[in-house]
Amino acid sequence: MSVASSEPTLEIRSKARSARHAQLRVFLTNWQAMLGLVLVVIFFASAIFAPQIAPYDPNAMDIPARLAGPSWQHLAGTDQLGRDTLSRILHGGRVALTIAAIGVSLSLAIGLALGMLAAFGPRRLDSLLLLIFDSVRSFPTIILGLATVSLTGPSLGLVMVIVVITSIPQYARVTRTAALVLRGTDFVLAERSLGASTLRILWHHILPNVVGPLLILAAMDVPVVVSLEAGLSFLGLGVTPPTASWGTLLNEGYLVIRNSSWMVIMAGMPLVLTTIGFTFLAEGLRDILDPRMNRGR
Amino acid sequence: MQHLLDIKNLSVDFHTLQGRMKALRNVSFGMKKGRILGIVGESGSGKSTVLWSIMGLLAPNAKVIGGSILFQDQDLLTLSEQARRQLRGEAISVVFQDPMTSQAPLLSYGRQMADILYRRREMSRCEKRGAAAEMLGKVGIPDPAFRLDQYPHEFSGGMRQRAGIAMALLTGPNLLLADEPTTALDVTMEAQIIHLLRDLQAETEATVAVVSHNLGLIAELCDDVVVMYAGEVVETGAVRQIFHAPRHPYTQALLECDPARIVERPARLPIIAGELPDLTSPPAGCIFADRCPYTLPLCRTEKPPVVVGTDGGLARCHIQSGAVAARVPGAVMPAASGPLARAANEAPLLETRDLNIRFPTEGMLLAKLQGRQPKGLDAVLDVSLTLHPGETLGVVGESGSGKSTLGRAILNLVSVTTGKVLFEGNEVQSLPEHKFKPLRRNMAMMFQDPNGSLSPRKTVRALITEPLQIHGIKERDLDREAERLADMVRLPRPLLARFPNQLSGGQARRVGVARALALSPRLVIADEPTAGLDVSVQGEILNLMADLQAEHGLAYLIITHNLPVIRHISDRIAIMYLGRIVEQGPAEEIFRHQHHPYTASLVQGVPQPDPDRKRAHRGLKGEVPSLLERPRGCDFVSRCPNARPLCHEAKPPHRGVGPHRVIACHFPLA
Numbered sequence: 001m002s003v004a005s006s007e008p009t010l011e012i013r014s015k016a017r018s019a020r021h022a023q024l025r026v027f028l029t030n031w032q033a034m035l036g037l038v039l040v041v042i043f044f045a046s047a048i049f050a051p052q053i054a055p056y057d058p059n060a061m062d063i064p065a066r067l068a069g070p071s072w073q074h075l076a077g078t079d080q081l082g083r084d085t086l087s088r089i090l091h092g093g094r095v096a097l098t099i100a101a102i103g104v105s106l107s108l109a110i111g112l113a114l115g116m117l118a119a120f121g122p123r124r125l126d127s128l129l130l131l132i133f134d135s136v137r138s139f140p141t142i143i144l145g146l147a148t149v150s151l152t153g154p155s156l157g158l159v160m161v162i163v164v165i166t167s168i169p170q171y172a173r174v175t176r177t178a179a180l181v182l183r184g185t186d187f188v189l190a191e192r193s194l195g196a197s198t199l200r201i202l203w204h205h206i207l208p209n210v211v212g213p214l215l216i217l218a219a220m221d222v223p224v225v226v227s228l229e230a231g232l233s234f235l236g237l238g239v240t241p242p243t244a245s246w247g248t249l250l251n252e253g254y255l256v257i258r259n260s261s262w263m264v265i266m267a268g269m270p271l272v273l274t275t276i277g278f279t280f281l282a283e284g285l286r287d288i289l290d291p292r293m294n295r296g297r
Numbered sequence: 298m299q300h301l302l303d304i305k306n307l308s309v310d311f312h313t314l315q316g317r318m319k320a321l322r323n324v325s326f327g328m329k330k331g332r333i334l335g336i337v338g339e340s341g342s343g344k345s346t347v348l349w350s351i352m353g354l355l356a357p358n359a360k361v362i363g364g365s366i367l368f369q370d371q372d373l374l375t376l377s378e379q380a381r382r383q384l385r386g387e388a389i390s391v392v393f394q395d396p397m398t399s400q401a402p403l404l405s406y407g408r409q410m411a412d413i414l415y416r417r418r419e420m421s422r423c424e425k426r427g428a429a430a431e432m433l434g435k436v437g438i439p440d441p442a443f444r445l446d447q448y449p450h451e452f453s454g455g456m457r458q459r460a461g462i463a464m465a466l467l468t469g470p471n472l473l474l475a476d477e478p479t480t481a482l483d484v485t486m487e488a489q490i491i492h493l494l495r496d497l498q499a500e501t502e503a504t505v506a507v508v509s510h511n512l513g514l515i516a517e518l519c520d521d522v523v524v525m526y527a528g529e530v531v532e533t534g535a536v537r538q539i540f541h542a543p544r545h546p547y548t549q550a551l552l553e554c555d556p557a558r559i560v561e562r563p564a565r566l567p568i569i570a571g572e573l574p575d576l577t578s579p580p581a582g583c584i585f586a587d588r589c590p591y592t593l594p595l596c597r598t599e600k601p602p603v604v605v606g607t608d609g610g611l612a613r614c615h616i617q618s619g620a621v622a623a624r625v626p627g628a629v630m631p632a633a634s635g636p637l638a639r640a641a642n643e644a645p646l647l648e649t650r651d652l653n654i655r656f657p658t659e660g661m662l663l664a665k666l667q668g669r670q671p672k673g674l675d676a677v678l679d680v681s682l683t684l685h686p687g688e689t690l691g692v693v694g695e696s697g698s699g700k701s702t703l704g705r706a707i708l709n710l711v712s713v714t715t716g717k718v719l720f721e722g723n724e725v726q727s728l729p730e731h732k733f734k735p736l737r738r739n740m741a742m743m744f745q746d747p748n749g750s751l752s753p754r755k756t757v758r759a760l761i762t763e764p765l766q767i768h769g770i771k772e773r774d775l776d777r778e779a780e781r782l783a784d785m786v787r788l789p790r791p792l793l794a795r796f797p798n799q800l801s802g803g804q805a806r807r808v809g810v811a812r813a814l815a816l817s818p819r820l821v822i823a824d825e826p827t828a829g830l831d832v833s834v835q836g837e838i839l840n841l842m843a844d845l846q847a848e849h850g851l852a853y854l855i856i857t858h859n860l861p862v863i864r865h866i867s868d869r870i871a872i873m874y875l876g877r878i879v880e881q882g883p884a885e886e887i888f889r890h891q892h893h894p895y896t897a898s899l900v901q902g903v904p905q906p907d908p909d910r911k912r913a914h915r916g917l918k919g920e921v922p923s924l925l926e927r928p929r930g931c932d933f934v935s936r937c938p939n940a941r942p943l944c945h946e947a948k949p950p951h952r953g954v955g956p957h958r959v960i961a962c963h964f965p966l967a
Contacts (some may be wrong), residue, residue: 186750193708193744194812195737195767197730208754 033284039277043270047093054087058244067260076266079249080256085266088244093270095156095245096226103163103225104218110164111171112214116202118172119179126176133169141166141228142235149237159238163225174217178210219282223275230271246271300327300367301472301504302351307364309346309355316577319528320346320359326523326533328472333498333505335519335536337512339551339831340802341573342525344508348474351506352391353381368472386413390465394477396457400449406433406460407445413467432463436493453920454696455486459493466497473498475507479514483695484858485917488902491518510831512555513904516540524548527573527584534610536908544604544612546589554832555906556861565843566836566865572801583615591616644722646852647684647707647740647820652677652716652726654699654706654876658925674924676702678876680716681951682854686819687846689853691867691884693860693899697921699876700856701745704822707854708742709733720820738768741813745825747805751797757783757808758793764815782811786841803834807841814845822854827862839866860903864888869957872896875924875932878951882958892954892965895933931963939964 027033046053055075062082069077076086118129145162152158182188182205191201226246232238233247234254241248246267253263309321321343328334338344349355351366353373366373368389373381393399401409410429414420420428426445433441436459449457458478465473478494479487495518498505509515515522515536522539524532524547532545543549552558553567571588574580580587586596593615601615654677664671677699684690694700705711707718709728718726725736741764744750751760758779765773783790786807797805806826813821826842827835843866845851857863863870864884871881872895880893891897898917919936928934930945937944941964949963 186744186746187752189705189710190742190744190750190809190812191752191763192710193737193742194764195730195734196763200767205752205755 027284027287030284030287032280033287036277036280036282036284039273040281043093043274043277044097046090047097050090050094054084054090056084056087058083058087058091059242060084067256067263069260069262070266077260077262079252079263080259085249085263088249089246089267089270092244092246092249092267095239095243096229096270096274099156099160099163099229100222100225103160103167104221106160107164107167107221108171108214108218111168112175112207112211114168115172115175116179116206116210118176119183120198120202120206129172129176133172136165137169142231145232145235145237154237154240156239156243159229159232162232163228166228167221167225170221171214171217174213175210178213179206182206182209216282216286219278219285222278223271226274227271299330301330301369302328302506303365303367304347304351305365305367307347307350307366308362309343309350310360310362311356312358312360313577318576319579320576321350321528322579324364324525324528324530326530328504328506329521330504331502332520333495333507333518335515335522336506336508336525337510337515337522337551338525339510339833341527341576343528344525345476346528347525348391348476348506348508351472351474352385352389353378354385386470387416387468388470389472389474390468390470392458392462392465392473392475392478395481396454396461397449397481399461400457400464402449405446405448406452410445410464410467413464429463429467432467433460435497436460436463436466437489438463454482455489455920458482458486458490462490462493462497466501466503469501470503473503473505475505477509477511478507479511480509483921484860484899484902485695486920487514487904488917491904494518511904512540512552512832512906513557516906516908517904524551527579528576529584529613530611531585531614532610532612534606534612535608538606538608538610540906540908544606544610545585545614546591546616547585548612550588550590551832552906554836556835556859556865557903558906565840568836568840569833583613643685645683645719646686646688646721647682647854648717648719649680649682649703649707650717650719652680652703652706652718653714654702654711655714675927676876676924677706679951680873680876680878682871682878682881684820684852684854686852687850688869689846689855689867691863691870692854692856692873693858693863693870694873695858695921697875697924698873700873701824702876703873704742704824704854704856707822708737708740734768738764738816739818740820740822741816741818743806743809743813743821743823743826745828747802747809747829748797748800750809751800751805753797755796756793757788757795757797757800760797760808761793761811761815764812768816770816778815782815785814785845786811801834802830803837806830806834806838810838810841810845814849814851817849818851820852820854822856824856825858826855827857827859835862842866860899872899875921875927877932877961878959879933879962880958880960886958892958892960893933893962894937894939894966897966931961939966 060083062078064082065074065078066080066082067078068074071077074084074086076089078084079088114129118126141162144166148158148162188201188205191205229238229245230247230250233245234251236251239245239248249267250264253267257264304327305325307321307324308319311318311320324343324347336344336347346355346359350361351373355361361374364374368384407426407429410432411422411425414425414428417425430441430445433444438444438456438459452460458481475494479490482490491514494505507515507518519536522534522536523530524539524545526547532539532543532548539548540552543552550569554569556566569588574584574587580597582597582599583589583601586592589596595615601613603611603613605611653675655673655675657671657673659672661671680703682690692700692703702711706713709725709730713726716726717724720736720740725733758776761782762775762779765775765778779793780790783793788804788807788811792800792804797808800808823842826838830838839862842853846853855863855867867884869882870884870887871878872893873879874895880887880891880896887896888900891900902917917936922928922935928945930947931937931940931949934940934944943963949961951959951961953959954965
């Protein structure tokens with residue numbers, strides 16, 4: 001019996017695999033998505049291996065060589081204390097990666113949970129959550145940052161908290177809308193008729209169906225979060241000197257822009273590239289994950 | 298006779314991720330001027346692709362790879378996009394399947410219809426409005442001048458389809474295409490639309506093409522018929538030829554499968570075994586060879602020739618001379634007296650007593666402040682039913698009759714307002730979920746949409762074994778259980794690894810049956826078990842349900858609007874109208890003789906797949922009233938042909954007429 005049934009099963013598996021291959025082909029032939037993927041990989045690799053690849057200690061000062069332009073010695077020039085900008089960018093990438101990874105995944109997880117709760121919970125809870133989401137969204141992020149920093153003092157943790165608080169509503173709203181649509185479908189009713197608990201329905205049947213768009217949203221959110229950190233650090237609310245982050249680099253470059261514009265240009269570059277990378281990657285992912293986008297190809 | 302439209306060797310490919318799907322292959326047929334042509338076929342036959350090829354509105358991944366479509370001496374396929382656009386809406390227009398999605402929701406009808414006339418620069422806005430109102434009047438919409446300022450959501454389903462027809466006819470097209478024009482409508486509405494289309498065609502002398510899977514509609518409405526199967530035309534001919542002397546085995550099989558043709562209650566419903574061929578690599582020989590009962594070796598190697606019949610009809614079949622022996626009709630089962638006789642002695646499995654379900658339409662607070670009951674609508678009103686073990690009860694009604702709500706209330710998915718639901722003698726209505734959960738092992742539900750009721754990201758294996766997990770049954774091996782259930786519903790085991798969107802309608806329905814039966818329930822509530830299935834597959838599912846009933850002693854409560862289907866599987870029938878049961882009794886008796894005028898119009902309103910047995914009368918006038926405006930007297934009073942003053946005053950009580958028969962009518966039909 002097992003011999004007889006194993007053969008067709010293999011065939012089915014290979015069919016499913018070929019469908020996946022076709023999706024992969026769509027992705028691989030999309031030059032934007034590939035460029036995005038390459039940039040994102042570079043971002044991750046350079047942040048993780050920053051200590052190995054950075055040519056100098058990011059905090060080593062070399063006063064005589066201060067405010068130098070790009071040269072073979074200092075590929076991205078130096079700052080007003082003679083620190084190597086490339087090394088500082090690479091190390092700053094670690095801060096950006098930490099914020100992006102932890103901030104985005106935390107807000108995704110919390111947003112997902114709250115969104116499903118809003119969709120499937122009592123209607124009053126839904127209204128309350130919506131009110132909270134809208135209040136948070138309508139509050140300017142920078143003002144929120146300024147207000148909290150006056151209470152706690154600047155720190156990386158604070159940036160993280162602000163990132164999470166301000167990004168939760170968008171994940172929760174997307175989840176809620178998708179879950180509300182699913183709540184009215186026949187298959188959810190069918191599950192209830194089988195006796196499935198709400199928790200089981202949420203975990204087994206709603207979650208797999210809403211998580212796809214959320215991952216795309218998360219990929220698009222990474223550059224937002226990274227530039228938010230840069231923005232807050234630029235204003236002196238986030239990472240404190242001498243730790244390198246893309247925001248503090250921009251800030252320092254801004255202070256010396258009259259003497260040398262290289263620092264601002266060089267510190268802005270990774271921000272631009274990361275943004276492009278994640279945006280293109282997210283759009284590519286959307287094209288292969290969203291069946292409606294597939295049809296015309 | 299002159300042809301208005303001639304399609305020659307039309308071939309269309311679809312580019313999909315699985316490869317090139319050859320959706321149409323050498324399709325040729327003509328449309329005679331001033332006649333109604335029916336294009337009939339099951340899903341996957343390519344009938345809609347033909348229609349959209351004529352309009353030039355194929356999906357972007359479709360490509361016309363050959364052939365021509367001659368319309369008024371020009372080949373539509375060689376025209377520029379601009380020239381084709383000139384024809385659309387002017388010379389050729391379309392009536393869509395679902396008027397709710399094909400009409401602009403935020404524009405009034407007056408605005409939408411004036412827009413259709415945008416090319417008529419010489420007409421003033423007033424004249425356009427006048428033309429629109431006149432056309433609305435023509436399609437039977439009362440008070441058209443007032444209705445022009447209304448929006449689609451303010452129209453009922455039947456009205457909306459009438460307006461859709463009015464829009465299509467507004468420009469006086471030579472060719473009117475109708476894509477499943479009655480599929481979204483109830484039976485009584487369908488009859489009205491068929492008559493409307495016939496009358497309008499006679500009046501305007503337009504040429505009409507109707508695409509449908511509904512043989513009854515085709516037989517009643519059409520003069521000529523084209524039968525399509527898997528992207529090929531297998532037979533064409535005059536309607537009487539097709540329905541009375543079909544020459545292609547597929548046409549024969551399709552007609553045999555239509556439940557409305559089967560008057561006797563057969564032991565098994567006829568089916569067409571097998572599945573559609575894979576259209577990415579269609580077989581070399583006859584496209585129907587795999588499922589044909591008469592296949593010769595020749596059929597598998599060579600394309601059948603097109604043979605012209607004496608009447609001008611065509612058929613593509615190797616066995617052509619009419620020498621095909623008539624098939625032996627299925628063995629006829631003796632009248633169903635068994636379950637009824639048995640039922641009297643046994644305790645009922647399920648019973649509802651004066652069940653009422655009321656949905657509030659305003660808040661409790663407001664009503665409390667004003668010191669009265671909150672307003673609401675009664676979805677289910679005084680429903681009393683009994684169902685014995687091993688018995689099948691059919692609940693029949695149009696949309697809004699409360700039949701689905703009733704099914705859901707029995708399963709505690711909708712809360713009951715008053716009345717009782719007894720399962721095995723115990724009251725189970727409005728129990729908290731944790732107390733009801735153990736009962737769910739004994740009652741299961743099959744939902745209307747076969748694919749939509751399956752969780753899309755789960756494999757079939759996970760879906761059909763889920764009831765075991767939900768109820769914490771650990772002693773059974775899930776893989777073995779999945780295989781057992783798949784075998785039970787005759788679902789090929791390899792399909793266990795698939796996802797719902799990779800299943801055909803019939804396969805998805807089998808998964809639904811398997812899931813419902815996973816815990817060996819005693820009661821199965823089936824909501825439209827044949828909805829969304831092709832005629833040839835309907836029989837398979839109903840046969841399967843009958844087999845499983847015989848094997849496991851299941852009791853079925855079948856909820857449907859489809860009378861011909863219910864006739865073959867039900868022991869007893871209850872007819873619902875506006876949430877109330879108007880007539881109840883043994884199936885055969887109800888079909889033989891109806892006491893309630895509504896039942897009579899439903900039974901006689903079934904479209905007959907026989908061009909010589911067109912419905913004698915025009916069916917019911919008007920539409921099902923809104924539940925919010927329930928009449929004070931009899932619910933049916935506004936549409937009843939024999940309403941008398943008493944009917945306007947008092948609701949007729951339920952009363953017994955003979956054994957097993959209950960009706961609610963003041964003046965039952967003799």
